[in-house]
Amino acid sequence: MEGKLRPEYTREKTLNILSKATDILTLPHVINEILDVTSEKNSSASDLTDIIESDPALTMRILSVANSPYYGFVKKISTISHAVVVLGFQEIQNIALSMSVVQLFDRKGSEFTEKLWRHCFAVGVTTRMMANCLNCRMDGKYFVGGLLHDVGKIFLSQYLNERFREMISFMERNDNIRTYHVLEEEYFGISHSEVGGRLLDSWMFPQEICDAVAFHHNPTGSQNDPVFAACVHIADILCTVKGITPLKDYYFLTIQRSILPILKGLKENLSTDDMINLIPQIDLEIDRQSNFVSVFKR
Numbered sequence: 001m002e003g004k005l006r007p008e009y010t011r012e013k014t015l016n017i018l019s020k021a022t023d024i025l026t027l028p029h030v031i032n033e034i035l036d037v038t039s040e041k042n043s044s045a046s047d048l049t050d051i052i053e054s055d056p057a058l059t060m061r062i063l064s065v066a067n068s069p070y071y072g073f074v075k076k077i078s079t080i081s082h083a084v085v086v087l088g089f090q091e092i093q094n095i096a097l098s099m100s101v102v103q104l105f106d107r108k109g110s111e112f113t114e115k116l117w118r119h120c121f122a123v124g125v126t127t128r129m130m131a132n133c134l135n136c137r138m139d140g141k142y143f144v145g146g147l148l149h150d151v152g153k154i155f156l157s158q159y160l161n162e163r164f165r166e167m168i169s170f171m172e173r174n175d176n177i178r179t180y181h182v183l184e185e186e187y188f189g190i191s192h193s194e195v196g197g198r199l200l201d202s203w204m205f206p207q208e209i210c211d212a213v214a215f216h217h218n219p220t221g222s223q224n225d226p227v228f229a230a231c232v233h234i235a236d237i238l239c240t241v242k243g244i245t246p247l248k249d250y251y252f253l254t255i256q257r258s259i260l261p262i263l264k265g266l267k268e269n270l271s272t273d274d275m276i277n278l279i280p281q282i283d284l285e286i287d288r289q290s291n292f293v294s295v296f297k298r
C-alpha cells in the first residue's frame with residue numbers, strides 16, 4: 001500500500017533526534033544572562049538594563065518593539081532603562097527569548113517554510129485578538145504563545161526534513177484523506193505540539209507559554225492555563241480557515257467543544273459569531289502590527 005509507513009521513526013527515535021538537536025539549538029549567551037537576572041529575586045532594573053545594553057542588536061530590537069503601536073505608548077522610549085520600567089522584566093524576557101528562537105530557524109528557502117512562518121506570525125497577532133475578545137488582561141505572552149505555537153512543526157520540517165517532505169507529499173497525493181495530525185503520529189510517533197512544548201521547555205520559557213504551545217490542539221489538557229491554550233487554539237483555526245496556512249487540511253480543524261464552558265466562564269454571552277467576526281479583522285490587525293512583527297523577522 002502506498003504510504004505503508006516504515007517503522008524506523010518511532011517516538012523514541014524522534015525524541016532522540018530532538019534531544020541531540022536541543023544541544024545544538026542553543027540561545028545566545030545574553031539570553032541566559034537575561035534569564036538569570038529575571039529569575040533572581042534581588043535583581044534590579046539596572047542589572048537587566050546592563051545586560052541588554054551589552055548586546056547592541058538586541059538593544060535596537062527591544063527599543064523598536066517598545067516604540068511600535070503594539071504597546072501604544074504615547075512618549076517615545078529611547079533608552080533600555082525606560083523600556084525595562086514600562087514593559088517589566090517578564091515582558092522583556094519573553095520578547096528577547098522569542099526573538100532568539102525565531103533567529104534559530106530558517107525563515108526562507110522553501111514555499112512551505114515561508115508560509116509556515118506567515119501562519120505563525122498571523123496566529124501570534126490573532127491570539128492577542130482572541131485574548132482581548134475574552135476580556136483577558138493584556139499580556140505579551142499571548143503574542144509569544146501564538147507566534148511559537150507551531151515551533152514543533154518548524155523543527156520537524158527543518159531537522160527531519162526528508163521524512164517531513166515524504167509525509168506532506170503522501171498527504172497531498174492522497175487528497176488530504178488522513179489529517180496532518182494523524183500522519184504526524186504515524187511518521188514521527190509524536191505531535192508537533194509536544195515537540196514544541198519540549199523545545200520551549202529546554203529554552204526555559206515560562207511554564208504557561210510551554211503549556212499553551214504543548215496543548216494548542218487540546219486546550220483542556222493544559223493544567224496551567226487552558227484559557228491561554230484556547231486562545232492559541234482558536235487563533236490557529238481562524239488563521240487556517242482564512243487560508244493563512246501552509247497546509248490544505250483546514251476541513252478537519254474544529255474548535256474543541258469542551259473548552260467552551262471554560263471560555264463562557266470569562267465571557268458569559270460568548271458565541272461562535274464573536275470568533276467568526278474576528279476573521280475579517282485579522283488582516284487589518286496584521287497590518288497595524290507590521291512594525292512590531294517585522295522586528296522579530298530581522
Ligand SMILES: [Fe+2]
Nearest residue numbers: 149150192216
Ligand atoms: Fe499546530
Ligand SMILES: [Fe+2]
Nearest residue numbers: 119149150236
Ligand atoms: Fe498552526
